[in-house]
Amino acid sequence: MSDFTHFDAEGKAVMVDVGGKAETERRATAKGEVVMQPETLEMIRSGGVKKGDVLSVARLAGIMGAKRTPDLIPLCHPLALTSVKVDLRLLPERNAVEVEATCKLNGRTGVEMEALTAVSVAALTVYDMCKAVDRGMRIEAVRLTHKSGGKSGSYEAE
Amino acid sequence: MSDFTHFDAEGKAVMVDVGGKAETERRATAKGEVVMQPETLEMIRSGGVKKGDVLSVARLAGIMGAKRTPDLIPLCHPLALTSVKVDLRLLPERNAVEVEATCKLNGRTGVEMEALTAVSVAALTVYDMCKAVDRGMRIEAVRLTHKSGGKSGSYEAE
Amino acid sequence: MSDFTHFDAEGKAVMVDVGGKAETERRATAKGEVVMQPETLEMIRSGGVKKGDVLSVARLAGIMGAKRTPDLIPLCHPLALTSVKVDLRLLPERNAVEVEATCKLNGRTGVEMEALTAVSVAALTVYDMCKAVDRGMRIEAVRLTHKSGGKSGSYEAE
Amino acid sequence: MSDFTHFDAEGKAVMVDVGGKAETERRATAKGEVVMQPETLEMIRSGGVKKGDVLSVARLAGIMGAKRTPDLIPLCHPLALTSVKVDLRLLPERNAVEVEATCKLNGRTGVEMEALTAVSVAALTVYDMCKAVDRGMRIEAVRLTHKSGGKSGSYEAE
Amino acid sequence: MSDFTHFDAEGKAVMVDVGGKAETERRATAKGEVVMQPETLEMIRSGGVKKGDVLSVARLAGIMGAKRTPDLIPLCHPLALTSVKVDLRLLPERNAVEVEATCKLNGRTGVEMEALTAVSVAALTVYDMCKAVDRGMRIEAVRLTHKSGGKSGSYEAE
Amino acid sequence: MSDFTHFDAEGKAVMVDVGGKAETERRATAKGEVVMQPETLEMIRSGGVKKGDVLSVARLAGIMGAKRTPDLIPLCHPLALTSVKVDLRLLPERNAVEVEATCKLNGRTGVEMEALTAVSVAALTVYDMCKAVDRGMRIEAVRLTHKSGGKSGSYEAE
Numbered sequence: 001m002s003d004f005t006h007f008d009a010e011g012k013a014v015m016v017d018v019g020g021k022a023e024t025e026r027r028a029t030a031k032g033e034v035v036m037q038p039e040t041l042e043m044i045r046s047g048g049v050k051k052g053d054v055l056s057v058a059r060l061a062g063i064m065g066a067k068r069t070p071d072l073i074p075l076c077h078p079l080a081l082t083s084v085k086v087d088l089r090l091l092p093e094r095n096a097v098e099v100e101a102t103c104k105l106n107g108r109t110g111v112e113m114e115a116l117t118a119v120s121v122a123a124l125t126v127y128d129m130c131k132a133v134d135r136g137m138r139i140e141a142v143r144l145t146h147k148s149g150g151k152s153g154s155y156e157a158e
Numbered sequence: 159m160s161d162f163t164h165f166d167a168e169g170k171a172v173m174v175d176v177g178g179k180a181e182t183e184r185r186a187t188a189k190g191e192v193v194m195q196p197e198t199l200e201m202i203r204s205g206g207v208k209k210g211d212v213l214s215v216a217r218l219a220g221i222m223g224a225k226r227t228p229d230l231i232p233l234c235h236p237l238a239l240t241s242v243k244v245d246l247r248l249l250p251e252r253n254a255v256e257v258e259a260t261c262k263l264n265g266r267t268g269v270e271m272e273a274l275t276a277v278s279v280a281a282l283t284v285y286d287m288c289k290a291v292d293r294g295m296r297i298e299a300v301r302l303t304h305k306s307g308g309k310s311g312s313y314e315a316e
Numbered sequence: 317m318s319d320f321t322h323f324d325a326e327g328k329a330v331m332v333d334v335g336g337k338a339e340t341e342r343r344a345t346a347k348g349e350v351v352m353q354p355e356t357l358e359m360i361r362s363g364g365v366k367k368g369d370v371l372s373v374a375r376l377a378g379i380m381g382a383k384r385t386p387d388l389i390p391l392c393h394p395l396a397l398t399s400v401k402v403d404l405r406l407l408p409e410r411n412a413v414e415v416e417a418t419c420k421l422n423g424r425t426g427v428e429m430e431a432l433t434a435v436s437v438a439a440l441t442v443y444d445m446c447k448a449v450d451r452g453m454r455i456e457a458v459r460l461t462h463k464s465g466g467k468s469g470s471y472e473a474e
Numbered sequence: 475m476s477d478f479t480h481f482d483a484e485g486k487a488v489m490v491d492v493g494g495k496a497e498t499e500r501r502a503t504a505k506g507e508v509v510m511q512p513e514t515l516e517m518i519r520s521g522g523v524k525k526g527d528v529l530s531v532a533r534l535a536g537i538m539g540a541k542r543t544p545d546l547i548p549l550c551h552p553l554a555l556t557s558v559k560v561d562l563r564l565l566p567e568r569n570a571v572e573v574e575a576t577c578k579l580n581g582r583t584g585v586e587m588e589a590l591t592a593v594s595v596a597a598l599t600v601y602d603m604c605k606a607v608d609r610g611m612r613i614e615a616v617r618l619t620h621k622s623g624g625k626s627g628s629y630e631a632e
Numbered sequence: 633m634s635d636f637t638h639f640d641a642e643g644k645a646v647m648v649d650v651g652g653k654a655e656t657e658r659r660a661t662a663k664g665e666v667v668m669q670p671e672t673l674e675m676i677r678s679g680g681v682k683k684g685d686v687l688s689v690a691r692l693a694g695i696m697g698a699k700r701t702p703d704l705i706p707l708c709h710p711l712a713l714t715s716v717k718v719d720l721r722l723l724p725e726r727n728a729v730e731v732e733a734t735c736k737l738n739g740r741t742g743v744e745m746e747a748l749t750a751v752s753v754a755a756l757t758v759y760d761m762c763k764a765v766d767r768g769m770r771i772e773a774v775r776l777t778h779k780s781g782g783k784s785g786s787y788e789a790e
Numbered sequence: 791m792s793d794f795t796h797f798d799a800e801g802k803a804v805m806v807d808v809g810g811k812a813e814t815e816r817r818a819t820a821k822g823e824v825v826m827q828p829e830t831l832e833m834i835r836s837g838g839v840k841k842g843d844v845l846s847v848a849r850l851a852g853i854m855g856a857k858r859t860p861d862l863i864p865l866c867h868p869l870a871l872t873s874v875k876v877d878l879r880l881l882p883e884r885n886a887v888e889v890e891a892t893c894k895l896n897g898r899t900g901v902e903m904e905a906l907t908a909v910s911v912a913a914l915t916v917y918d919m920c921k922a923v924d925r926g927m928r929i930e931a932v933r934l935t936h937k938s939g940g941k942s943g944s945y946e947a948e
Binding site for chain 3: 478479517535538539545548549550591595604607610611615618
């Protein structure tokens with residue numbers, strides 16, 4: 001199991017030692033979708049003056065969720081993120097709300113998990129706020145779309 | 159926006175008042191999948207003595223994640239969960255790890271968000287532990303599959 | 317110091333034993349104000365489409381803050397709040413944003429601290445979001461305005 | 475709304491990107507007061523051997539509260555504070571307990587919110603510990619009194 | 633492994649389902665000691681006016697630590713504790729500070745872990761506050777001394 | 791009380807100012823034991839396929855516990871740990887499970903408390919998982935065994 005960095009030679013879970021890594025600018029972007037009934041999407045869209053409230057509550061939850069990553073993911077390092085940005089967009093052609101999160105750090109380890117956690121928490125919050133009208137919503141395609149900084153180089157998925 | 163219970167008549171976000179609801183046994187089950195390269199799945203499966211470590215770390219993270227739900231989802235009530243169970247299974251025919259979580263409560267509000275959060279955190283942990291070998295993994299189909307207890311009756315999705 | 321319930325007979329800090337108290341509906345309302353430059357208030361008010369964002373971010377922060385009360389206030393009991401409501405209003409005649417929070421519980425102890433914490437966290441969030449344009453803002457008059465339920469009876473301040 | 479740094483060009487809440495800022499010594503001091511009945515202040519003052527317990531509990535709560543700032547204030551960065559100091563003083567001529575907090579950081583963003591949060595949590599703790607004898611206490615004048623470090627220069631309020 | 637209640641029939645970690653247990657008054661007391669150099673104990677004892685500060689900081693930390701138990705111990709249930717009491721005593725004849733914590737709950741599961749966590753966190757805080765003068769301190773004999781309530785009956789260790 | 795660094799000249803608790811200290815590699819190792827009935831140790835040892843589950847749950851809890859140190863120990867600084875490693879070993883000749891934790895940081899303050907907290911939380915988790923079969927377990931000899939980095943030099947206890 002030596003290729004899984006979160007296990008030592010005996011297969012025991014460890015928080016990887018990043019003390020020897022260079023402090024560089026790390027950046028990661030993740031995306032995901034909440035797929036729902038067309039009527040649910042329309043309710044979010046047509047909120048009138050109140051428009052955007054579902055999206056703005058979810059955006060905040062995603063930003064705060066990124067900060068909780070080391071509390072949630074057992075082997076993640078505590079990090080002093082320098083930036084978190086979460087965006088939600090309506091995709092009517094796919095009956096979905098798309099979530100995108102970008103995190104940055106000047107540090108010794110990547111911020112993929114922070115971006116993915118932000119997306120997940122924002123998506124869960126969309127579910128929470130709309131579940132009274134649509135229990136069948138699904139969170140789909142939570143994935144890393146971009147990563148840069150660090151020894152392993154950049155990653156660009158789409 | 160009156161059908162979204164998390165907004166009041168003026169469209170402001172609120173934590174719904176559940177004080178008047180009856181204390182009943184509430185139960186919710188959620189599922190999701192982490193889809194990956196066949197080689198990644200094989201690495202998880204063939205860990206030998208160490209087999210199961212990815213899954214057991216993720217299971218624990220999911221259980222602990224369920225308890226953090228009110229810290230993460232802005233309008234969720236703090237709850238004294240009576241049970242959390244998280245299961246992970248390899249689905250080789252779909253190149254996926256399936257996550258299933260069931261939460262229970264004797265209380266005044268449903269526990270769907272706790273089950274969905276447990277699934278999401280467990281899935282994120284699988285991603286974290288395998289990301290060094292497979293950055294293209296995707297978390298898919300996070301959804302509520304069962305719900306019972308409370309005035310709105312039972313829900314059975316599959 | 318026998319009249320301070322948070323100290324025992326020897327003057328040591330304790331979390332008061334509420335096990336013998338009756339489970340009743342407890343409710344508390346607190347208020348406070350963030351006093352600022354007229355220009356700052358006008359900026360919040362005139363946000364156009366974006367209007368309300370400062371207030372809606374602060375409202376969410378207040379709701380989430382109420383849930384963190386037992387983590388923050390050393391001798392507060394952990395509570396399963398049944399309702400949290402936070403409202404923010406512009407008071408142009410006083411160059412202030414007013415914050416009001418109401419918390420409810422079916423339980424054995426009052427929820428004054430939860431309401432006061434919600435007001436304080438919402439007010440701090442207003443400060444945070446506007447501090448780039450007005451460092452001289454002040455949080456004033458954070459106080460309990462209403463309390464009911466429990467042996468000590470109701471309290472009505474204004 | 476471009477002058478509010480916590481919103482992007484479209485008015486969406488963001489955690490400001492501080493990655494490009496220089497690491498300098500940042501320092502902030504905040505103050506506030508808990509105004510109460512003269513009898514309540516006297517009870518705090520005359521605690522005899524036990525003197526100071528209300529103040530020392532509140533001091534600790536303030537220090538710990540400063541560390542929780544990024545969990546409470548949605549758009550605050552997680553920071554590795556290098557120093558937190560919280561002081562409480564009796565002001566008999568104003569029937570008040572004064573709270574003063576100073577935070578320091580070698581970092582990329584200011585620590586005003588940490589100092590203000592420390593003051594607020596300490597003040598709320600004074601309220602909690604004395605509320606059995608005086609429900610009418612008020613938290614007043616929570617404000618930034620000093621700030622230094624960073625591009626925007628120093629600020630001195632009093 | 634069927635006798636370990638935290639594993640299911642397949643040996644997977646679970647949070648035990650306590651939904652079917654009766655709500656009764658549960659109580660647990662735990663003790664522990666911090667053993668140190670005589671000079672260190674004397675410094676704690678002879679603090680003059682400041683006497684008791686090490687002990688009172690540790691007492692508060694223990695009380696707050698009890699509330700964090702479900703965040704720390706993976707399979708512990710979140711509980712609404714009704715009482716937490718932490719006491720520290722100097723034991724000069726054994727060059728030790730003794731810590732004792734009692735927790736109570738009206739609920740469906742025991743509070744042993746809350747009492748043991750309170751003792752451990754208080755003991756760690758004593759270590760933290762004195763470590764500049766005595767790095768060789770040891771935390772010893774952290775144990776359950778009393779437990780009552782619940783189906784399994786009472787336990788009395790000393 | 792001037793030798794206790796966590797008090798200022800007036801005996802008030804402070805979080806020590808480490809802003810002037812150099813950023814160096816800090817490392818600390820701590821150990822402790824959970825002493826139990828021989829039968830309990832044998833149950834942990836002979837778990838068959840499931841072998842190691844008690845130990846692996848406790849290991850994870852210890853790693854996550856290290857990250858919560860600044861939330862638990864009032865005067866500890868928030869730190870961006872670069873590595874956490876927790877090991878558990880069966881010591882049949884002493885009827886004990888031994889816990890060892892090593893933490894690292896590139897920073898301005900030592901990580902003794904993080905290592906000691908990791909040991910304590912892992913030991914508490916062992917207790918939690920085995921308490922149904924052995925309530926008389928004791929956590930013993932939690933101590934610092936190694937420390938390096940920083941002005942005060944290295945420390946080696948065994």
